[in-house]
Every structure is written in C-alpha cells, then in structure tokens.
Amino acid sequence: MTSVLPGRDARRESLLAAADAVVQRDGASASMATIAAEAGITKPILYRHFGDKSGLYAALAERHTDRLLDALVDALTAGGPARVRVHRTIGTYLAVIEAEPQVYRFLMQSEEAVPAQGTVRGFLHRLQDLLTAGIAHELRLPADDLRATVWAAGIVGMVQSAGDWWLESRRCSRADLTDQLTDLLWGAYGVAAG
Amino acid sequence: MTSVLPGRDARRESLLAAADAVVQRDGASASMATIAAEAGITKPILYRHFGDKSGLYAALAERHTDRLLDALVDALTAGGPARVRVHRTIGTYLAVIEAEPQVYRFLMQSEEAVPAQGTVRGFLHRLQDLLTAGIAHELRLPADDLRATVWAAGIVGMVQSAGDWWLESRRCSRADLTDQLTDLLWGAYGVAAG
DNA sequence: CGCAGGTGTTACCGCCGGTAACACTGGGGC
DNA sequence: GCCCCAGTGTTACCGGCGGTAACACCTGCG
Structure with missing residues (x-):
C-alpha cells in the first residue's frame, strides 16, 4: 500500500512550499523545471505528486x-x-x-x-x-x-x-x-x- | 512611405476577423499557427502585423x-x-x-x-x-x-x-x-x- | 541470492511563440 | 532592355515549455 509511506505528505508539503517560493519570486510564469530545481529534485517527481501543472x-x-x-x-x-x-x-x-x-x-x-x-x-x-x-x-x-x-x-x-x-x-x-x-x-x- | 499602402488596414482587419473566428472556435488556446492558417497565410505575417501574440x-x-x-x-x-x-x-x-x-x-x-x-x-x-x-x-x-x-x-x-x-x-x-x-x-x- | 517496489534520474517528444533567411513580384531610373 | 529595390510571402529553424518513457538505485524480504 502506497498511502502509508512515511514522508509522503510531508514531502508534498515541502514541494508546495518550494513552489510557493518560486511563484512569489518569478511571478506566476514559474516553470515546472524551475520549481523542481528549487525543491532540489527534478520534474518527474513533481508530476508524480501533482499530475500536471x-x-x-x-x-x-x-x-x-x-x-x-x-x-x-x-x-x-x-x-x-x-x-x-x-x-x-x-x-x-x-x-x-x-x-x-x-x-x-x-x-x-x-x-x-x-x-x-x-x-x-x-x-x-x-x-x-x-x-x-x-x-x-x-x-x-x-x-x-x-x-x-x-x-x-x-x-x-x-x-x-x-x-x-x-x-x-x-x-x-x-x-x-x-x-x-x-x-x-x-x-x-x-x-x-x- | 509604407503607410499609404492600399490594403494595409483592410488586411489587418481581415486578419483580426480570422483571429476572432479561431478564438471563438478553439476557446482561447488558439495558436498563432492556427490563426494564420485560418487567415490563409503563415505565422510571420501575423507577427509583422501585430508584433507578438x-x-x-x-x-x-x-x-x-x-x-x-x-x-x-x-x-x-x-x-x-x-x-x-x-x-x-x-x-x-x-x-x-x-x-x-x-x-x-x-x-x-x-x-x-x-x-x-x-x-x-x-x-x-x-x-x-x-x-x-x-x-x-x-x-x-x-x-x-x-x-x-x-x-x-x-x-x-x-x-x-x-x-x-x-x-x-x-x-x-x-x-x-x-x-x-x-x-x-x-x-x-x-x-x-x- | 534474486526480486519486487518505490525513489530518483536522464533523455526524449511534440508543440508553441518567435525569427532569420531566402524566393517571388512589380515598378522606376538609366 | 536591364538592374535594383521595396514589399510580400514562404520555409526552416531556435529555444523553452509541459509532459513522459525508460532506465538506475536503494532497501527490505523470502
């Protein structure tokens, strides 16, 4: 079962925090790659968490x-x-x-x-x-x-x-x-x- | 002088009409290429007339x-x-x-x-x-x-x-x-x- | 050991906005 | 006749984006 993984929700929160930071810095033209970089990871992880932009x-x-x-x-x-x-x-x-x-x-x-x-x-x-x-x-x-x-x-x-x-x-x-x-x-x- | 060209404004109007048609059909996700095609021309002409999207x-x-x-x-x-x-x-x-x-x-x-x-x-x-x-x-x-x-x-x-x-x-x-x-x-x- | 599943990556696709560079055409000067 | 030139049109490309497939790595478990 995937839902009981330890840091899943916490991870999601940290990704959202990173996205928030980028969005507030770059206006809203922030790209997924930039957000991923800010979070210290790469694009596919973002997509696994949120589906799409x-x-x-x-x-x-x-x-x-x-x-x-x-x-x-x-x-x-x-x-x-x-x-x-x-x-x-x-x-x-x-x-x-x-x-x-x-x-x-x-x-x-x-x-x-x-x-x-x-x-x-x-x-x-x-x-x-x-x-x-x-x-x-x-x-x-x-x-x-x-x-x-x-x-x-x-x-x-x-x-x-x-x-x-x-x-x-x-x-x-x-x-x-x-x-x-x-x-x-x-x-x-x-x-x-x- | 370029401003006295015959159909310049008329042309612009026809391009706008084409754009209008496409926008109303495709929602507003209409691409420049599609609009150009609708007008029977190609992208660069659109850009010469309107600068950018x-x-x-x-x-x-x-x-x-x-x-x-x-x-x-x-x-x-x-x-x-x-x-x-x-x-x-x-x-x-x-x-x-x-x-x-x-x-x-x-x-x-x-x-x-x-x-x-x-x-x-x-x-x-x-x-x-x-x-x-x-x-x-x-x-x-x-x-x-x-x-x-x-x-x-x-x-x-x-x-x-x-x-x-x-x-x-x-x-x-x-x-x-x-x-x-x-x-x-x-x-x-x-x-x-x- | 083998192997399963989740995490991470690289490398790619297709599309879009935008542009450079080249072909065609018609009208003046000589 | 000829050349030049300005304007119109094209094709073919670039860089960047959203999105994805395919593969590498770790970790626990029989």
Whole structure:
C-alpha cells in the first residue's frame, strides 16, 4: 500500500512550499523545471505528486483559499447585527489581502498563472454560496431565493474589485475602505444621488 | 512611405476577423499557427502585423472593449434621474454580454488567453474612471473624491461579477437581474437587513 | 541470492511563440 | 532592355515549455 509511506505528505508539503517560493519570486510564469530545481529534485517527481501543472497550482491555491474562506466564515458568523457582521467580514478580507498581497495577486490576477483559476473559481463560488445563505437567513427568504443569490454574487464582486483597486493605489486606509464599502451596501450612494 | 499602402488596414482587419473566428472556435488556446492558417497565410505575417501574440490579442480585445465602452457611455449620459441612468447602464452591459457571450468570456475569463488582460484591465479602468466622474458629479463632490472612486470600483466589480454568475446559470431574466442590482445599489439589502 | 517496489534520474517528444533567411513580384531610373 | 529595390510571402529553424518513457538505485524480504 502506497498511502502509508512515511514522508509522503510531508514531502508534498515541502514541494508546495518550494513552489510557493518560486511563484512569489518569478511571478506566476514559474516553470515546472524551475520549481523542481528549487525543491532540489527534478520534474518527474513533481508530476508524480501533482499530475500536471494545473494540479500543482490548484494544490497551491487551495491552501490559501481554504485559509481565507475560514477567516471569512468566522467573521461573518460571529455575533452582532447584520451591518456589524458585514463590516467585519469586509475588513477581514481586506486585512488578509493586505497582509499577503503577492499571494492575493497570484490567486486573483496572476497575469499568467491561469491553471489555478479553477480552484479560485471554486473558492469564489463557495464564498458566494455562503453569502447567499447568510443573506437569505437575514432576510428570512428561502435559501435559494433569487434576490439573495444575485446580491451575493454582486457583493462578492464588489468587494473583490474594490480590494483590487485598493491594493494597486493604496489611496486610503483599510478602515476607510471598509467603511465606504459598507456604506455603499447600505445604500449610501442611492440616498445621496436621490 | 509604407503607410499609404492600399490594403494595409483592410488586411489587418481581415486578419483580426480570422483571429476572432479561431478564438471563438478553439476557446482561447488558439495558436498563432492556427490563426494564420485560418487567415490563409503563415505565422510571420501575423507577427509583422501585430508584433507578438499579446499584440494580436490586445488588438482583438480592443475592438470589443471600445464598442462596449461606447455603449455604456451612451447609456450613462443619456437623460433621466440617477437611478434611471444607472438602471439603463446596467441593462446595456447585460444586454451586450448576453448577445455575445463567447466574446465576453474571451475578454473576461478566457481560462487561457491572458495576453489580452492588459487591454481588458485598461477597459475596466476607463470604465471605473467614467463612473467615478459620474458619481462625483451626481453627488457634487470633487472629481477625484475618495468615496466616488471607491464606489465606482465596487460597482464595476459588482455588475461584472453578477453578470458572470448570470451568464453561467441563467437563473433569471435580464430585466430581473437589472432590477435586483439597481435595488442593491440603492440600499435594498441594507434596508431589508436593518 | 534474486526480486519486487518505490525513489530518483536522464533523455526524449511534440508543440508553441518567435525569427532569420531566402524566393517571388512589380515598378522606376538609366 | 536591364538592374535594383521595396514589399510580400514562404520555409526552416531556435529555444523553452509541459509532459513522459525508460532506465538506475536503494532497501527490505523470502
């Protein structure tokens, strides 16, 4: 049986760590050979562990998205009124992408590393589902209500896009951005524009 | 002088048309050789016209983004109160991506065709700037006001993300989606959630 | 000892983006 | 008539990539 081998998972972890290092250094155009070299081994070993390039990138992306999703779930399900929870969740998201911008760029924009996109899409989907359930619960709608789904999709994109802009321009503090986005969700634009 | 050659621009257009056809057939993994074959010529000619692959993809993307941006500007600057104009602009965007979903996917998700991303980013930026100016004007803020900028970034992402979801799931009519998104912008969620 | 299985390697394939170098053609000057 | 030249097209190649087949090495076990 192959699954009980001693260092198999540990090995896999070390390979992922090496891949992570290379990806963060070379942008996402890192080649499999380079990653293998960084790990001190050769290509076929990588392929035995991850199948192909998108397998590796997916594994790489999954670690980060899982962590992020956990943090967001915690922020969203902790106590308080709706506005407080939403505000806290947006703040959590922004804090994470601020703390590790390279990781964020790798996941979301990557410029070249499209193989991970499947995993990232999956993450966004899970996040959207989470939000849909939250909104539906909040508004006492059926769990698959259309409005909840649409709004969840919109809100995810809104925060992501604003986070993108913020990481690039850094034109305000994280707290300010969090406030503005929460305001926007609570209709500040509509009120101001009439 | 080379610029007065007879069919130069026409030729370029025909090459773009061929590229467009191949991209829409092969997804965005279309190779330069395949595109050249579709156009009835060989690779070096493509390279003489577009420099490199990202040049071709950029030219391809530009046609579509320019058209789309024009349509959005028209929708946004036509008359009416703020809410009507926003509603109409969102509807215009959704109508365009509904009419040409393959084009939209090529531009925005592409799975493989990252070379066009520069152009697409440029488009999103121009769109965001446009919106920023609109919001600032509407709210009588300075043109580079922070709130206007943040909101514009968020709104762009919100509509794009919701449009994405809609194209994939088609779970409601375009008119419904437009209404829900406008409602969201005008604070329907905040009101309902308290 | 032989041998099985897992780890590692080298050496290769096919494809792609990109380019150098060469062939063809048509129109001006002499 | 002739040559030159600019522009159009081609073939044939390069380097690098993702991916794989085939072989070498160790280690435990009957």
